[in-house]
Amino acid sequence: QAPAGFKREILDQVGPALKNLVDQGTLSGVVTLVWKGRQEVQFNAIGQRDIEAGLPMERDTIFRIASMTKPVTTLAALMLVEEGKLRLDDPITKWLPEFKDMPVLKDPTGPLDATVPSRRDITVEDLMTHRSGLAYGFSSVGPIAHAHEAKLGSLLANSFSPDEWLQKLSELPLSYQPGERFHYSHSTEVLGFLVARVEGKTLGEVLQQRIFGPLGMQDTGFWPPPDKRGRMAKLYQAPPDGGPLKDVSWPYPSTAEKQFEGGGGSLYSTLDG
Numbered sequence: 001q002a003p004a005g006f007k008r009e010i011l012d013q014v015g016p017a018l019k020n021l022v023d024q025g026t027l028s029g030v031v032t033l034v035w036k037g038r039q040e041v042q043f044n045a046i047g048q049r050d051i052e053a054g055l056p057m058e059r060d061t062i063f064r065i066a067s068m069t070k071p072v073t074t075l076a077a078l079m080l081v082e083e084g085k086l087r088l089d090d091p092i093t094k095w096l097p098e099f100k101d102m103p104v105l106k107d108p109t110g111p112l113d114a115t116v117p118s119r120r121d122i123t124v125e126d127l128m129t130h131r132s133g134l135a136y137g138f139s140s141v142g143p144i145a146h147a148h149e150a151k152l153g154s155l156l157a158n159s160f161s162p163d164e165w166l167q168k169l170s171e172l173p174l175s176y177q178p179g180e181r182f183h184y185s186h187s188t189e190v191l192g193f194l195v196a197r198v199e200g201k202t203l204g205e206v207l208q209q210r211i212f213g214p215l216g217m218q219d220t221g222f223w224p225p226p227d228k229r230g231r232m233a234k235l236y237q238a239p240p241d242g243g244p245l246k247d248v249s250w251p252y253p254s255t256a257e258k259q260f261e262g263g264g265g266s267l268y269s270t271l272d273g
Helices: 014-024 066-082 124-128 143-152 162-170 187-199 203-215 226-231
Strands: 029-036 039-050 103-105 115-117
Touching: 014 029, 014 039, 066 124, 066 187, 066 203, 124 187, 143 162, 162 187, 187 203
Parallel strands: none
Antiparallel strands: 029 039, 103 115
8 A cells, every 4th residue: 555645657657667778778777665654665676786697686786885975974974073072163184184284276177286275274064065175086177187096096996095095185285275165076085084083993893883783784884795795786887889788897805905995985785775
């Protein structure tokens, strides 16, 4: 029985529309869930999580949730604010001295050596709102974009420790003055490592103890263990000129490698957590 006022005829179009995308080869598969009034009203598992192996999408398929990592990291930081361990207007240099006296580009698309001093330090709130002046390579243009790619590489493919990564990031100038404007960036990665330093634990440990454990999110974390990897949905790219989907999945780090826990985009999870 659907909740009162629920338009079933509209919802019934969701599954066929998604199946059409899979049949066209735009997506390998999808898993969706719709709730209304504390009631589950629709579930879809369409297509395949691994095309080569012929493995179907299922309710417990594990996906990389990319930037949905950001609200989880920010929630952990807000818990520390609530406990008085952080203030929104705290300069992050209290815990991350690497970012003291950062230079700022005169022109965000200009040369890296044309800078002015920052007018103030980055604050916790700046990190939460992407007004830190930091950047992503893909959200920037010009020399600063190339410098990010050259110095930091791919977020999920690098093997830096948090301290090494923070040091490398702090060696690049800010694109804008702290607090000046919104610019999508590594702000939440920095926020995650700040949370880790405040707590004296890894970010993964903080999230597990404060969020995933209490909520019963048994399949959420930074790197799925070997016994769960068979449930992983591979990451596919649709070629712009058509043709078969290309497998561009990230390789799993070995246990001997440093496992980078990026608070801005590295979590994996399932439909039910």
